[in-house]
Amino acid sequence: MTAFHRRVIQAVRQIPPGRVATYGDIAVLAGHPRAWRAVGNIMRDCDEPGTPCHRVIGAGGALGGYGGSLHLKRELLRAEGIDVGMRRVRGFATLRWTGVKKAKSPSSRRR
């Protein structure tokens, strides 16, 4: 268990229901935009319960994998109200959650 590992888990848990995020997005949220590779590894370990790892899909809407149970993942996503094709998510561009919520914070903290 490392800080990065934990950070990734947290990012995944922040994904709102009915939305999906790509490994790249999770990596960005974790603070390592180039670590989507590790994200996949961590997801594979997916120890933390309550972590909607099924909401984490590949780029372009590819489901990616789910311990080999793509069927289950597809069902879960569909249960969330997400249209899932045979191997890709429909409306992925619309359902994609990059973690960049409008952020209407009073303080415009521009970098």
Add this chain to the structure above:
DNA sequence: GCATTGACTAGGG
């Protein structure tokens, strides 16, 4: 510490 792997991504054929 080095080498291999992995639920990846982007580009070319």
Add this chain to the structure above:
DNA sequence: GCCCTAGCCAATG
């Protein structure tokens, strides 16, 4: 539209 190759980061052996 599908298949292959190259690049990348972190974890594991």
